[in-house]
Structure formats: structure tokens, C-alpha cells
Amino acid sequence: MLSKLSVILLSVSVTLYISLCLLLRWGQTKLIFFPDSHIESTPQDYGLNYQDVWLSLGKDRVHGWWIPAAQVSTPTLLYFHGNGSNNGDLTQIAAILHQLEVSILLIDYRGYGKSSPVFPNETRVYEDAEAAWQYLTQKRKIKPQQIFVYGHSLGGAIAIELASKHPDLAGLITEGTFTSIQNMVGLMPGIKIFPLSLLITQRFDSITKIKSLQTPILILHGAGDRTIPPLMAKELYAAAPEPKYIEIFARAGHNNLPELNEQKYLLVLQQFMESTNNK
Missing domain, CATH: 1.20.5 (Single alpha-helices involved in coiled-coils or other helix-helix interfaces)
Known part of the structure; x- marks a missing residue:
């Protein structure tokens, strides 16, 4: 006994x-999710002209910044940030990307920045991304074939979801993103004693979605990323259909890839965007 x-x-x-x-x-x-409402800087701090954008979702609002290119006919980049950022953290990256002569739309999911103070979840951030897409295609009348969707970290999973709904977009770019939340959680020591497949509701199952994408994809990752292992980038690349491209940046971590490798970063993006002209 x-x-x-x-x-x-x-x-x-x-x-x-x-x-x-x-x-x-x-x-x-x-x-x-680690939403932050404090705006550290604006595009004006980097000499960029911009407009505030407000997107309505029922009683909620999503805030964004529209940073136009000098030429109207240039491509547009729709950018989704990670789980611990907001638009105020992206102004330097926006200035780097603007060198590609693209128009840029940055949005803050609900709970972040100036957007409605509703705590985010997987469904809500997908809705916010779709609202941004509708703004570009319906209000600004930009053709889907001119829109590149870019997502960093968690934003990469949001970008993949949006690409799965809109296969006619010009191209998909992910930076430092993961295969799924379950796989990320599975990296934690001792966690596998729990029935993760039953417990996880916020799935962000990019490794499954990427298999059926019908748009060109560029996968970027830092070789020194200690937040999301570079192996996940390689797994996403292996699962994705053609046309697909991958670039692993030496020395780059999770949050400094564009700044640390600016010239190479811009060259890789430019080559990818040019390659999609034959899509």
C-alpha cells in the first residue's frame, strides 16, 4: 500500500x-503575445513621408502607416511585425526597405501601438492582416500582383496565412519565422510530458500551410538566431513548393538581420522581387 x-x-x-x-x-x-502601446519613433524620424491609416473591424480599429514610394507604379510591401514589436520599432527597417523604391504599409495588430486595446490571438491577427490586404486592394486599388507580403518572426506565420488566402499576390517573404507554435513549444525542456496537440489552440501551423502555397516565397533567417532555430527555416523551405528561395545570413540574430547585413539584404530582396516578374 x-x-x-x-x-x-x-x-x-x-x-x-x-x-x-x-x-x-x-x-x-x-x-x-507581448503587446506594447508605446511608439518609440515614426517614419518622419528617418526622413520618410507617411500617412496614418485606420482600418475598421467592427467596433475595433487597426492603426497603420502608409509610406508611399516616389513612383505610383512601384510594388507595395505589406509588413507584419513580431509578437513583441510595434510599428514604432520598425522605422529603421522601413527606411532600409524604402531604398528598394517600394511603397510600404506597416500595421499594428489590435493590442499593439495605437490600435484598439484588445488582447490579440491567432484569429484576431489574421483578421487584422486581411483588413490590411483589403485596404490595399480595395481602397488603394493596388493589384494583388504588385503586393509583396513580408512577415518577421510571428509576423511570418501571419504572412503565410494571408498568402494561403490570396495566391495571386506577387510574393511572400518571411524572416526569422517558425514552423508552428507546437514545434516551438516542443523545444522547451520537459514540455513533452504534456499533450501539446490537445492543449495548443494558437497553432500558427505554417509548416502545413506552406505546402499548398501558390506564390513565390523567399525565406530569410539569421544563422545566429537563438530565438527561432535556423533549422526551422530549412524545414519551411523543404516543405514549400517552387518557386522558392532561402538565404541564411551569417552572424545575424533574430532581430538584427536587415541592419547587420543591409547591402546583402537589399540585394537578395531586389533579386527576389525581380524574379517574380516572370510569375
């Missing part, structure tokens, strides 16, 4: 296990 101490220890262990399961199930959005 089990001793009284053993029964107590077993009860405590079971209670702790169930509590952790409930935390993973119901608290995972708090473990994925």
Missing part, C-alpha cells in the same frame, strides 16, 4: 500537472 506521504506527493503532482495543463490551454495567448 502507498504510504500517506506517497499519496500526498502523488496528489500534489497530479494537481500541479493539471494546473500546468490548464495554464497552457487557457493562458497561452499571454505566453505568445
